[in-house]
Amino acid sequence: MPEFLVGELVRQRMGALSASERRLAQVLLAFYPVAGLENLTRFAERAGVSPATVTRFITKLGLRGYPEFQDSLRQELQERLSSPLTRYELTATADSSGSTLHDAFATHEHSLRASVDMVSEHDFDAVVDLLADPRRRVLSLGGRVSAFLARYLASQLHLIRPGVELIDPERSNPADHLVDLGRRDILVVFDYRRYQSDTINSAKVAAGRGSTVVLVTDPWLSPAAASARFVLVTGVQTTVTPFDSMVSAVALTEALIAGVLARLGETAHARMRRMDELRGGVVYGDGP
Amino acid sequence: MPEFLVGELVRQRMGALSASERRLAQVLLAFYPVAGLENLTRFAERAGVSPATVTRFITKLGLRGYPEFQDSLRQELQERLSSPLTRYELTATADSSGSTLHDAFATHEHSLRASVDMVSEHDFDAVVDLLADPRRRVLSLGGRVSAFLARYLASQLHLIRPGVELIDPERSNPADHLVDLGRRDILVVFDYRRYQSDTINSAKVAAGRGSTVVLVTDPWLSPAAASARFVLVTGVQTTVTPFDSMVSAVALTEALIAGVLARLGETAHARMRRMDELRGGVVYGDGP
DNA sequence: TACAAACTGTAAGAATCGTTTCAATGCCTG
DNA sequence: CAGGCATTGAAACGATTCTTACAGTTTGTA
Known part of the structure; x- marks a missing residue:
């Protein structure tokens, strides 16, 4: 033993x-x-x-x-x-200590902590490598709840590398994006319960066309896992709500972006500067 | 079982x-x-x-x-x-630093921890009360980076109460939503650096029309704070990236939603059930 | 592109596991 | 003390579970 x-x-x-x-x-x-x-x-x-x-x-x-x-x-x-x-x-029984605010944050912290173990470091690194490859296109897609994650990834990644697209099922038919997927392309799928058939299906189609599918999901694994080359799992613990918490998922997404940024180095920074000039927002305050 | x-x-x-x-x-x-x-x-x-x-x-x-x-x-x-x-x-494990993944999550954890103190409990409760009032309309708006937060809030809040709208500057002119804002309406604005003039302006307009403006922002405070009745601040600590972390912001958003849900009770649950029926997604797995 | 190596699932077989039947034992009651 | 009832274990059966061999597929490389 x-x-x-x-x-x-x-x-x-x-x-x-x-x-x-x-x-x-x-x-x-x-x-x-x-x-x-x-x-x-x-x-x-x-x-x-x-x-x-x-x-x-x-x-x-x-x-x-x-x-x-x-x-x-x-x-x-x-x-x-x-x-x-x-x-x-x-x-010890469920200790409802006090305010919603504190409870919620405490839960989120635990969730985060647990997630570190769930994400396979190996897969994480591999995915960062993929996303940092400028020759590959990156498509980002999410389910109903997780759509905002897909958006977040796409918008941030877009700042540091070209060839990033968001698939927004609300705006256009995913199929339009999927038709010309190829072997070099990456489809990042966010799918948290309750899993959606169209999301799962998109993953399947992409995999079928030879693209690399990266799935970000909860511990119960979206069925899209079947089509995924890499699966990144994050915790979703909540005590108070029927909704899952997306905090860990956001943390993971940011970690991915940070990883890609680190790998791309100056190239990415140059692009960011250019984007900044083109946009030219109002900048107040003076952060560190 | x-x-x-x-x-x-x-x-x-x-x-x-x-x-x-x-x-x-x-x-x-x-x-x-x-x-x-x-x-x-x-x-x-x-x-x-x-x-x-x-x-x-x-x-x-x-x-x-x-x-x-x-x-x-x-x-x-x-x-x-x-x-x-x-x-x-x-x-709890021996946290060996070094990898992007671990570093990122560690940072997020600190950020979360710090945020609990930044959010005023009083304001938080007040905002929850506002958002739980069914007679008020809720509009959700975000800047370039924080747009996804606005989306997240709108989509989740929509599940538990009626009268929730997302203002999406990419899709339509914010002005269209702002014209008929009234005294009973709430505008939730997410604004993180780099602050955007159109977002700030929308807040100003809303305040001018007598609506209640709730601002969620970083510790440097978006200028929109001037127009806001309530300001909720979250930490954005990052060590590795030039990007701010939105993890705490998501945590706060979820806390708000949890708060509203708790206040609305059965009404909200009934609505959720109805929404669920209408949508009818694929449900695999069996969570706890 | 072709080949080798690694990976993965299918399916069959071997082993283990859970249930049921039945007979033996012990215990209470008349 | 005898009869009946409850309790228990042995053993056999059927069901499930684990392992293994093999073949198809994918992946990386020359």
């Missing part, structure tokens, strides 16, 4: 995993450890991969098989649950 | 159980819920009873069978583990 924590192990090996395996890792970390305590088939389904991939994944972690994997998780869980502190945490 | 907690259920039925069954109950409660997450045979062994007794025990609890029993335990566990506080305890 292994001594180490499975979660740690997964994070360590993340780099050595294949795309599907990484998807499993993400789901596991997002719903840790419960996802791994379900049976192999269900775990596979949650991540949208085949059962065989799960077995390979487990083997790569250095474990003998799925049963041993589950044993480790259970043992680990037992230890955590019996630590006095956690014990308290688990027993 | 049962609503109750299995542990509670067991304690309740304790009296109605036979000797062997009670041993099972004790083991389960002593190692809760891990004991029940092992397979039936092992659970039986731990309690020193036969597998058949386990099945009978489960049945007596009113559950359909061992798999359903485990499902309940897992679901329950998941819910407990995702309480923000616990989440923090369980997730």
Whole structure:
């Protein structure tokens, strides 16, 4: 029976995993450890991969098989649950401390923290590389809730590199943008519950045309994951609202932009200066 | 999937159980819920009873069978583990800096933390009250960078109350919306550096027509503050990018929405249900 | 473009798991 | 003490679950 924590192990090996395996890792970390305590088939389904991939994944972690994997998780869980502190945490009931404002921000902070683990660093870097490649076109698309994220990405990315387009289903038919997608193009899809069929479909079409599909989604994974080359997962925790929180998604988007900017360096800055001149807004204040 | 907690259920039925069954109950409660997450045979062994007794025990609890029993335990566990506080305890890892991703998220976290102090609780509550008043119209407007925030607010608020409009300078002239603004109307303006003259102007016009202007801006305050009845400030800290971070702004926006939702209660929920029916998206997965 | 290597899913088989049946045992009651 | 009822475990069956072998696909490279 292994001594180490499975979660740690997964994070360590993340780099050595294949795309599907990484998807499993993400789901596991997002719903840790419960996802791994379900049976192999269900775990596979949650991540949208085949059962065989799960077995390979487990083997790569250095474990003998799925049963041993589950044993480790259970043992680990037992230890955590019996630590006095956690014990308290688990027993403590929902503490509605005070104001909506404070509660909301506290939740957002936790959500952010949790998200860092959910995003695969490997995938993140790979996506930044893609987005920083000036020869590739970038299309950005979102569902009903996440449309604003697509917009945000497109508008900011547009400032630092050419070839960025927003697909706005409210304004034009996505199909118009999808027809001439090619092998060099990137489609960034934002899809958070409740997942939309047209978004999922767009991803499928793009993948079918050989484009690279990047999906940004919640831990339950939009079905569009099936068509995606890279899946970036962010937490959406909310305690108070039926709505998911998009804070982590925005954080991720900004991180992507920062990454691309860092990679493009002076080229991007030059472009930004030019854009600035063309626009010429009013500039008050003097920030740092 | 049962609503109750299995542990509670067991304690309740304790009296109605036979000797062997009670041993099972004790083991389960002593190692809760891990004991029940092992397979039936092992659970039986731990309690020193036969597998058949386990099945009978489960049945007596009113559950359909061992798999359903485990499902309940897992679901329950998941819910407990995702309480923000616990989440923090369980997730906290050695944060090794270096990568863009980690740096970005760390910054965002600080930004969030700082923002809580910048927002005036009093103003926040007042704004929530305003936005929750169904007799008032709400117009949402943003600058170049912050347009997506205006969109986000409008789309979410639209779900929970009528009379919400987005002013989209890209699509139509803001003036068209402003002409018939009245004393009862609210204009929510998002303006982050670099401040735009047309946004500032819209705020001025609205204020002039007697509408209540709410401004969401950065710590340097958009000049639109002059026309605003309420000003909500959020942090924008960034270390790596020339761009400001909108994470806190999103957090604030969501907090506003949560606040309004809380105030409107059932009315809002009813509206949401209706909207949902009319839209009818694809729903995969089953969130917590 | 063609080839090799890596990846992934399908499907079949092996192993494990959960349920049910039935007989044995213990316990209370008449 | 005998009869009946509740309780329990052994064992066999059927269902599920995990593993493995193989083939199709994709990806990267010469």
